[in-house]
Amino acid sequence: MAAINLNLISGRSIQQGVAIEGGKEKPAYRTAAGIIELDPSDLKRLGAWKNTNVKVTSPHGSVIVKAMETSQGPHPGIGFIPMGPWANSIVDPNTYSTGMPTFKGTPVTVEVAINEPVLLGIELVQKQCGVK
């Protein structure tokens, strides 16, 4: 399977906003924010169907999310994960003496991970922190 390199940004989406107010323990949060929005050309390069689970890896970690065709494109070369624990598993925590992590502009590799599950929000953070 092909792996592609992208520039990752995170940010708000209205679905993510509704989901955080509706309850972060619910599957709707995962549906809204446990995704990566890709340009159609990048999906083609990846050789993946829409709504395929993918593994996104950066120098800071890796996470499984669902690859979607972006509705706010075209933006070839850019991957977008809505703000939340999925994006924060891989963003650059370096603040360069400003207090602000570099949430936008993390180089990542995306590869198909069809058999791996996307975890629920709280479950994902607990697992990474080693908490039951």
Added chain:
Amino acid sequence: MTKTITDVICPFCGTLCDDLEVVVSDDGKKLLEVYNACVIGTEKFLHSQSKDRVTRPRLHQPDGTWKEISYDEAAEYTAQMLAKAKKPLMYGWSSTNCEAQSVGNEIAEISRACCDNTAAVCHGTTLIAVQDIGLPTCTLGEVKNRADRIIFWGCNPAHAHPRHMSRYSIFPRGFFTGKGQMSRKMIVVDPRVTDTAKMADVHLQIEQGRDYELLNALRVALNNEWLPDSVAGIPKEKIREAAEMMKSGRFGIIFFGMGVTQSLSKNHNIDEAIALTVHLNEFTKYSIMPMRGHYNVTGSGEVFAWQFGFPYSIDLSRGFARYNPGDTSSIDLLVRGEIDAMFTIGSDPGAHFPISAVKPIANMPSVCIDPHQTPTSGVSKLHVPVSFNGVETGGNCYRMDNVPIDCRKVVEPPEGMLSDEQFLIKVRDRLKQLKGAA
């Protein structure tokens, strides 16, 4: 019979819409319908009524289960934790009212804590830039009545501030903008073709992270000086067109968001955006405003600034306030392992901090005060649910343009639940006893 409460404030984003109508049952205990709010605000009001809500404090047990305790026991745990800690971090404050923030700051002073708000992951760099060179700004009312040039730079209000454009910036008919959006020109700068960008007169699809260059190029274009063929992926003709459009208005405003504050260059991007605003004032009237996220993150910065002199990233460990982002800021403190107790209120660092800053929270005494179950409550030792501020409690909040607005209480909280302020007063009083402070 039901009753309708009008002029309700929405406690979701920094737009603080103040025209909501909420229908409640006659006894004021049940919230039935919400009108005028965006889909996110509506969800916030309605979720407060959910049946699976946690209504009592609970302690996380080693086997992953939760043990329910009383509010007094929770206050005792929190006070003991803060009294014992050498360097606790008190983080959050953006989803609660100024009254609770003020009590929290007293606690921080007694326990010599580090204090930070969610500006740490949204507009912290803006605050640094404002301290560097100032901020020529205005109120949202002035935008509505006067602005005929609107620039959204690195922000997507269609998703993050859903009623911003309809209430203040694009669509409303103001005193000098009688034709609504027909009297305005809209420029959007974003690396994606966002739902906001799709509505723009000019969309500059910038290469991600090249904001400083493009801001600088616009200043060059304002002076009709030489430009290279393309800057930040934008052809020079388009930059000149945007610069002409900007300076041909009577009153313009630059709204900027996370695209500017969270990309590399950070506060320097905002320095340059403010410099562009000042430069535009040589041609016409211009203002600039950060698009603040949480509904009272601005208020938290204000309360910090009144009480400690700085708007975020404050370290009280030496008994007086020090401010040095990168050193005293929460993510750096957590990543460097300098914190030995974590107190979270009205925010969710578990979901919104990079994971390397979340892992330390799971390994130290920690309290999470939040009406919701969140990733932070999931890794904290104690979760204290409280009433929803702006729904079940009133209190003062600051809109993104620094205008204070009092939130309204519309329904009763579930029986026996405390507000943030009531719980913090319990913690403060107990902490004073423990520390021997009068």
